[in-house]
Amino acid sequence: RQWRKSLPVDANGSVLLNLETAMELALLHSREFQQQKEALYLSALDVTYERFQLGPVPFAGVSGQVSQQVDEDTSDFQSRAKAGFRGIAGRGTSWVVSLANRLSIELSGGDVEVGGSLANLTLTQPLLRGASRRIYLEKLTQSERSLLADARSLEQFRQGFFLHVVLGSNPAYSVGGSGNISPISPPSTGVSGFLGLVQELQRIRNQEANVAKLNDSLLQLEAAFEAGRIGSRLQVDQARQALFNGQSRLLAAKSSFANRQDGYKLFLGLPPDLSMQVMDDYVESFRLSDPELVRLQDEVNNILSSVRNPDEVSTIESLRSYFDQIIGMQIRTELSMDNLRADFSKFEQVLPLRKKGFASLRKRSDLKELGMGEDTFRDRDLDNLMEELNSTINGVSSSFRVFYQSLDQWNDESESLPVDINRGRLSVLLNGFSGTLLELSLVKASARLESIIMEEILISPKDSTEIASSCRMDWKNNRATLVNVWRKADLAKEDLKSDLDLVLSGDLGSDSMGAGQFESDESRIRVGIELDTPLSKVRERNRYKASLLRYQQARRSYIAYEDSVLRAFRAHQRLAKLFQLNFELSRAAVRGAIAQVDLARMRLDEPPQPGRNAQFGATTARDLVNALNDLLDASNSFVEVWIGFEAMRMRYAYDLGTMQLSDEGIWLDTAQ
Numbered sequence: 182r183q184w185r186k187s188l189p190v191d192a193n194g195s196v197l198l199n200l201e202t203a204m205e206l207a208l209l210h211s212r213e214f215q216q217q218k219e220a221l222y223l224s225a226l227d228v229t230y231e232r233f234q235l236g237p238v239p240f241a242g243v244s245g246q247v248s249q250q251v252d253e254d255t256s257d258f259q260s261r262a263k264a265g266f267r268g269i270a271g272r273g274t275s276w277v278v279s280l281a282n283r284l285s286i287e288l289s290g291g292d293v294e295v296g297g298s299l300a301n302l303t304l305t306q307p308l309l310r311g312a313s314r315r316i317y318l319e320k321l322t323q324s325e326r327s328l329l330a331d332a333r334s335l336e337q338f339r340q341g342f343f344l345h346v347v348l349g350s351n352p353a354y355s356v357g358g359s360g361n362i363s364p365i366s367p368p369s370t371g372v373s374g375f376l377g378l379v380q381e382l383q384r385i386r387n388q389e390a391n392v393a394k395l396n397d398s399l400l401q402l403e404a405a406f407e408a409g410r411i412g413s414r415l416q417v418d419q420a421r422q423a424l425f426n427g428q429s430r431l432l433a434a435k436s437s438f439a440n441r442q443d444g445y446k447l448f449l450g451l452p453p454d455l456s457m458q459v460m461d462d463y464v465e466s467f468r469l470s471d472p473e474l475v476r477l478q479d480e481v482n483n484i485l486s487s488v489r490n491p492d493e494v495s496t497i498e499s500l501r502s503y504f505d506q507i508i509g510m511q512i513r514t515e516l517s518m519d520n521l522r523a524d525f526s527k528f529e530q531v532l533p534l535r536k537k538g539f540a541s542l543r544k545r546s547d548l549k550e551l552g553m554g555e556d557t558f559r560d561r562d563l564d565n566l567m568e569e570l571n572s573t574i575n576g577v578s579s580s581f582r583v584f585y586q587s588l589d590q591w592n593d594e595s596e597s598l599p600v601d602i603n604r605g606r607l608s609v610l611l612n613g614f615s616g617t618l619l620e621l622s623l624v625k626a627s628a629r630l631e632s633i634i635m636e637e638i639l640i641s642p643k644d645s646t647e648i649a650s651s652c653r654m655d656w657k658n659n660r661a662t663l664v665n666v667w668r669k670a671d672l673a674k675e676d677l678k679s680d681l682d683l684v685l686s687g688d689l690g691s692d693s694m695g696a697g698q699f700e701s702d703e704s705r706i707r708v709g710i711e712l713d714t715p716l717s718k719v720r721e722r723n724r725y726k727a728s729l730l731r732y733q734q735a736r737r738s739y740i741a742y743e744d745s746v747l748r749a750f751r752a753h754q755r756l757a758k759l760f761q762l763n764f765e766l767s768r769a770a771v772r773g774a775i776a777q778v779d780l781a782r783m784r785l786d787e788p789p790q791p792g793r794n795a796q797f798g799a800t801t802a803r804d805l806v807n808a809l810n811d812l813l814d815a816s817n818s819f820v821e822v823w824i825g826f827e828a829m830r831m832r833y834a835y836d837l838g839t840m841q842l843s844d845e846g847i848w849l850d851t852a853q
């Protein structure tokens with residue numbers, strides 16, 4: 182298929198799907214969007230036909246017959262031809278101009294006779310019913326109004342189609358709908374579409390990071406068990422079971438994502454077997470877990486498992502091969518530290534905005550309903566967070582320096598020590614290195630967490646409704662629909678009048694032997710009046726009363742539409758406040774979960790105290806596993822709140838009618 186060659190693909194032949202690519206593919210391949218453009222084209226065809234009907238319309242006709250009298254051998258062929266123009270002008274005046282001619286052929290003798298020409302002009306002027314320019318132009322006017330309404334509908338459908346591509350639902354009506362005035366649906370917090378794929382992909386990223394942390398925790402617990410600091414194998418088995426459950430959920434999430442991706446391909450108009458890779462750059466700042474760091478943790482854990490296995494590592498050369506791999510990771514760890522410092526620097530930059538957001542939250546009255554006081558969101562809490570992060574970053578950097586110094590020392594002393602001792606010393610070093618990587622991932626998540634801001638949206642339902650009344654395309658169409666219903670009522674009132682027409686007709690003819698040679702004695706002029714007064718107007722009266730009722734129904738529907746728009750903006754106002762508060766609460770939940778994981782991890786690194794029981798508590802493994810799972814849930818909720826807020830912002834711009842799209846169909850977000 183040639184069209185596949187035009188798709189944006191990578192070296193592996195996979196379509197790289199970001200927001201721009203998704204919109205481009207949808208506009209090109211979506212069956213639904215193509216159908217809407219075709220509906221507008223069909224509406225334009227109606228206008229061209231009505232305009233044609235009002236102009237000079239040509240007509241022509243020919244009739245012929247062969248006749249033969251009984252008991253005679255001769256037969257004649259006679260034909261009549263008629264051509265002309267007809268149209269409407271002035272105050273509903275209809276006119277017809279025609280020219281007729283007769284042709285006679287005697288079939289037995291071959292004589293041909295052409296003649297009997299007749300030129301005619303007929304004018305009919307209504308005096309009562311239909312005696313108005315507006316009346317006879319009504320069909321054209323209505324088709325033009327319908328075309329304008331469909332053009333507005335297509336523009337609004339483009340806006341709704343963007344929401345469909347990004348959020349998975351289109352609140353716009355189709356082009357060429359029934360013309361009924363219907364209330365709009367309130368905004369929804371559910372998200373699918375492209376953002377749904379991105380959210381699902383971020384969940385997978387979080388789950389992968391969770392599996393890496395569970396694997397690291399399992400190795401630390403196994404090391405503690407071997408060192409005698411865990412008295413029961415049960416805690417190790419609990420950690421292993423949690424790892425298996427995490428891996429199972431990861432596989433299920435990937436399978437669900439693949440199914441969801443296939444459905445999205447069909448929506449875009451693409452075959453489901455097309456290879457596609459979703460690019461999650463849209464939530465780059467919400468990647469609390471660095472994928473590169475996750476891969477680094479997995480590699481270190483695999484090396485640590487191999488080093489601990491005597492059957493797999495039995496010589497000093499094999500230990501040195503792993504030593505070389507760890508040394509090769511130094512550049513990657515330094516790069517991760519540089520990225521961490523960049524995230525921390527961003528936190529410093531947005532700190533004034535964070536404090537401004539806290540000040541706005543402190544002014545809210547609904548905090549007291551949640552049992553929160555004015556000291557809940559304090560500026561000094563942010564300052565303390567910055568100091569703690571800076572201290573932790575310095576501590577992690579110092580741990581890496583100490584590790585690589587110790588690793589070099591191990592390398593220098595490895596020749597003089599037995600393999601088992603080297604293996605044990607390297608295992609201890611790698612176990613500490615793995616813990617430092619875990620700490621790095623946690624502090625990196627903290628720095629990114631604190632550097633994310635949510636712009637506050639102040640929504641006034643009353644002001645938003647006034648803007649929407651002049652900007653929303655469907656609002657304009659609904660006003661036009663109400664006027665259309667009134668126009669139909671006015672037309673029904675016109676039908677109550679009687680038909681009274683003034684008719685003027687003139688003929689100019691010729692004799693049968695002089696075709697086209699018109700003579701005055703063969704011409705005539707007729708003037709008359711045609712009056713048609715039905716004995717009853719019950720049907721017309723009922724139609725008029727029904728049209729008045731339909732107008733009142735349309736008026737009530739229009740008022741209900743206005744109320745539904747106001748309701749939608751009130752819902753937007755509530756959602757904006759809810760998302761702003763939930764965003765900070767979710768951030769606090771992630772912050773608390775990170776602290777729990779850090780405390781549980783530090784408990785495993787605590788050296789035995791002299792004179793005390795060196796074993797860990799009976800719930801150490803369970804506490805660590807629960808803390809990691811809580812961190813996973815909190816991270817997912819944090820992303821979900823932000824994506825819900827982004828969906829609300831897009832829907833709010835659509836409901837206002839101020840959503841501007843680029844030529845590529847992408848929302849031009851003026852707030853960014």
